[in-house]
Amino acid sequence: MNLGLIGREKAGKTTIFNALTGKSADVSEYTAAKLEPNRAVVEVLDKRVDVLTEQYQPKKTIYATIHVTDFVGLSKGSAEHSLFSVAALGLIKTVDSLALVLRNFSNPVIDEVYGPADPVKELDTLLGELVLTDQIVVERRLEKINEDLKRGKKDAHSAQEEKALQRLLEVLSEGGKVRDIDLNAEEEKTLAGFQFLTAKPIFAILNSGEENYGKNEALEKTISAVCPVIEFAGTFEMELAGLKEDEAAEFMSDLGITESARSRLTTFAHDILGYISFFTVGKDEVRAWTIRRGENAVDAAGTIHSDLARGFIRAECFTYDDFAALGSEKAVKEKGLFRLEGKDYIVKDGDILNIRFSV
Numbered sequence: 001m002n003l004g005l006i007g008r009e010k011a012g013k014t015t016i017f018n019a020l021t022g023k024s025a026d027v028s029e030y031t032a033a034k035l036e037p038n039r040a041v042v043e044v045l046d047k048r049v050d051v052l053t054e055q056y057q058p059k060k061t062i063y064a065t066i067h068v069t070d071f072v073g074l075s076k077g078s079a080e081h082s083l084f085s086v087a088a089l090g091l092i093k094t095v096d097s098l099a100l101v102l103r104n105f106s107n108p109v110i111d112e113v114y115g116p117a118d119p120v121k122e123l124d125t126l127l128g129e130l131v132l133t134d135q136i137v138v139e140r141r142l143e144k145i146n147e148d149l150k151r152g153k154k155d156a157h158s159a160q161e162e163k164a165l166q167r168l169l170e171v172l173s174e175g176g177k178v179r180d181i182d183l184n185a186e187e188e189k190t191l192a193g194f195q196f197l198t199a200k201p202i203f204a205i206l207n208s209g210e211e212n213y214g215k216n217e218a219l220e221k222t223i224s225a226v227c228p229v230i231e232f233a234g235t236f237e238m239e240l241a242g243l244k245e246d247e248a249a250e251f252m253s254d255l256g257i258t259e260s261a262r263s264r265l266t267t268f269a270h271d272i273l274g275y276i277s278f279f280t281v282g283k284d285e286v287r288a289w290t291i292r293r294g295e296n297a298v299d300a301a302g303t304i305h306s307d308l309a310r311g312f313i314r315a316e317c318f319t320y321d322d323f324a325a326l327g328s329e330k331a332v333k334e335k336g337l338f339r340l341e342g343k344d345y346i347v348k349d350g351d352i353l354n355i356r357f358s359v
């Protein structure tokens, strides 16, 4: 999973980034946005991987990972024009989900420059910018198709592309997202190359202050009518990320936080964005992998290695829950809970797979 943090300047993107990754990228009321984004890879904490490691005693254990990118902010004056520079846009296209960081804390210096926190308005601005960015891409492409038409260049593909783009334009110009449009397989294929921003899953991170964290039910309700939302106390949780686990736990309970920001975000992202984990186990390696809910055994095989997808024969499969309940792979087999699944098998969260293949 590859997650991009975007938002207004000083919304707390870098703070959230630090809270999630335990890094210490520069945050301040004053520093100007850098051009280069901060990037980090974080492991998805998963107790199941620990239990499997205990049992198989592998040479190595590999957790699933989330790549987090903290993008340059939207500057104050540019809200009405375009949020993203060409360079930033190129980078944002490479992530597969967008987290919109919304400021919900007050700070005298920031309030002075940007006004008091207004997360709902910020969300509206950000979404508007994403939609507008896609709309511009569509309009430019349509113009190009039209020019080609005038020059006598016309083929079945461009006619079809034009039709699909017109459909997008209709929705985008009403403020809708590409993701909300039911595209048929052919349209999907025609449009895949554009990497529209609003085709990506989008959710909001409400970045609250220590003083109002946990007291924003109404606000969260308003936001969740637009997109899923998760609340963090950015600065507080950034500081926690630098503490030892037991020390952190004590401070967390003061604010009523039961899990680390990283752990909450990964659970949330898995649920909301529709990711699941499956495992591969053995003497060499115990490993967690991430795929989308609804993907089949061949997709899972391809996540491990393209050869495994190409030469896929069958997947040997049992579930983590059966394993945990019975205590060993052998016991799972004896109970007849060890299965052979074919290409179309929809992989479930917690499946332990061994792909049989031949290339």
Ligand SMILES: Nc1nc2c(ncn2[C@@H]2O[C@H](COP(=O)(O)OP(=O)(O)O)[C@@H](O)[C@H]2O)c(=O)[nH]1
Pocket: 007, 008, 009, 010, 011, 012, 013, 014, 015, 016, 026, 027, 028, 029, 030, 073, 105, 106, 107, 110, 207, 208, 209, 210, 232, 233, 234, 235, 236
């Ligand atoms: N009180 C408070 N201040 C915050 C919070 N999150 C960020 N800030 C402050 O806001 C300023 C900008 O934060 P930063 O993460 O650099 O914002 P970015 O421009 O979106 O990356 C810094 O001075 C932070 O200390 C928060 O949750 N509470």
Ligand SMILES: [Mg+2]
Pocket: 013, 014, 015, 033, 070, 073
């Ligand atoms: Mg920043």
